[in-house]
Amino acid sequence: MTICSAPGKVFLFGEHAVVYGKRAIACAIDLRTMVEVTHNSKGIRIHSAFKDEPDKNQYIKTAIKKMQQYADIKNVNITVTSKIPVASGLGSSAAVTVATLGALNEEFQVGLRKEELALLGYQTELEVQGAASPTDTFVSTMGGTVVVPDKKILPPITCGIVVGHTGISKSTARMVSRVKTLKERYPEVVDGIMDSIGDISARGEDLIKRNDYRSIGELMNVNQGLLDALGVTIPELSLQIYAARQHGAYGAKITGAGGGGCMVALCDEKNAKEIATAIGHAYGDSFISRPTAEGVFIR
Numbered sequence: 001m002t003i004c005s006a007p008g009k010v011f012l013f014g015e016h017a018v019v020y021g022k023r024a025i026a027c028a029i030d031l032r033t034m035v036e037v038t039h040n041s042k043g044i045r046i047h048s049a050f051k052d053e054p055d056k057n058q059y060i061k062t063a064i065k066k067m068q069q070y071a072d073i074k075n076v077n078i079t080v081t082s083k084i085p086v087a088s089g090l091g092s093s094a095a096v097t098v099a100t101l102g103a104l105n106e107e108f109q110v111g112l113r114k115e116e117l118a119l120l121g122y123q124t125e126l127e128v129q130g131a132a133s134p135t136d137t138f139v140s141t142m143g144g145t146v147v148v149p150d151k152k153i154l155p156p157i158t159c160g161i162v163v164g165h166t167g168i169s170k171s172t173a174r175m176v177s178r179v180k181t182l183k184e185r186y187p188e189v190v191d192g193i194m195d196s197i198g199d200i201s202a203r204g205e206d207l208i209k210r211n212d213y214r215s216i217g218e219l220m221n222v223n224q225g226l227l228d229a230l231g232v233t234i235p236e237l238s239l240q241i242y243a244a245r246q247h248g249a250y251g252a253k254i255t256g257a258g259g260g261g262c263m264v265a266l267c268d269e270k271n272a273k274e275i276a277t278a279i280g281h282a283y284g285d286s287f288i289s290r291p292t293a294e295g296v297f298i299r
Contacts, residue, residue: 089256
C-alpha cells in the first residue's frame with residue numbers, strides 16, 4: 001500500500017498568458033489531495049472523493065494510462081481524498097493527477113524523478129483538457145513558489161494568504177477556450193494583453209526575491225485588470241476582490257481560469273482574519289491559507 005499527497009496552489013501572476021508561453025508565478029498552499037494505492041484481483045477500481053465531479057476521474061484514469069508505459073498496472077484500488085475545492089482555480093485537477101502518478105511511481109517502484117512526474121502530470125492535463133499550462137502540475141509536484149515555464153524556484157512567500165471561494169464551479173477547459181476564441185478574433189489586442197501579463201510576472205519575480213509584498217500586491221491588481229479585459233472575471237469574484245482590497249490587502253485577484261472558483265489576496269498576517277471576514281460577507285466563503293514548500297510526497 002502507498003499513500004501519496006500533493007498540494008493545491010494559487011496563482012500570483014500569469015494565468016491564461018502562461019498557456020501561450022508567457023511567464024507565470026504560482027505558490028503551493030497547504031490544502032492537499034491524498035491518493036492511496038492498494039492491490040486487488042478485480043482490475044482497476046477508482047474510489048474517488050470527486051463522485052460529484054465524475055470528470056475528475058478522467059485525470060486519474062489518464063494518469064494510470066501514463067504510468068502503464070512504465071509498469072504492469074492491472075489490479076489496483078485507487079482511493080482519493082481531498083481538501084481542495086474542485087473547479088475552483090486551486091489546482092484540484094493537478095493535485096489528484098500528481099498524487100496518482102506519485103503513488104503509482106512508488107508502489108510499482110518505477111523510479112521516476114519529480115521533474116519527470118511533473119512532465120507526465122502536464123501531459124495528463126493536456127490530454128484531458130485539450131489545452132493546459134505546466135504551472136499547476138509543476139507547483140503541485142515541486143511545492144514552494146515557482147516561475148514557469150522557466151521552472152525556477154523562488155524564495156517562499158512569508159506574508160498572509162487569504163482565499164475567497166465563490167462556490168461557483170467553472171471549467172478550466174471552457175475558460176481557456178473562450179480566451180482562445182477572443183484571441184483569434186482580436187489577435188493584435190489580446191497578444192498585447194498576454195505580453196503585459198508576462199511582463200508583470202517577470203517584474204514580480206524580482207519583487208518576491210526582495211519580499212516586497214506591497215509592490216507585489218499592486219502588480220496583482222494590475223494583472224486583475226488585464227484578466228477583466230479578457231472577460232474571465234464574474235461579478236461575484238469582483239465583490240470578493242474589492243472587499244479584500246478595501247480591508248487592507250496588498251493586492252487581490254482571481255486565481256486560475258476564472259468564470260467562478262476562487263480569488264486570492266496577499267496581506268499582512270495580522271490583517272488576514274479581518275480580510276477573510278470581509279470577503280465572506282461580500283460573497284461566498286473564505287479561508288486563511290499558508291504557503292507550503294512541500295510538493296508531492298509519500299506519507
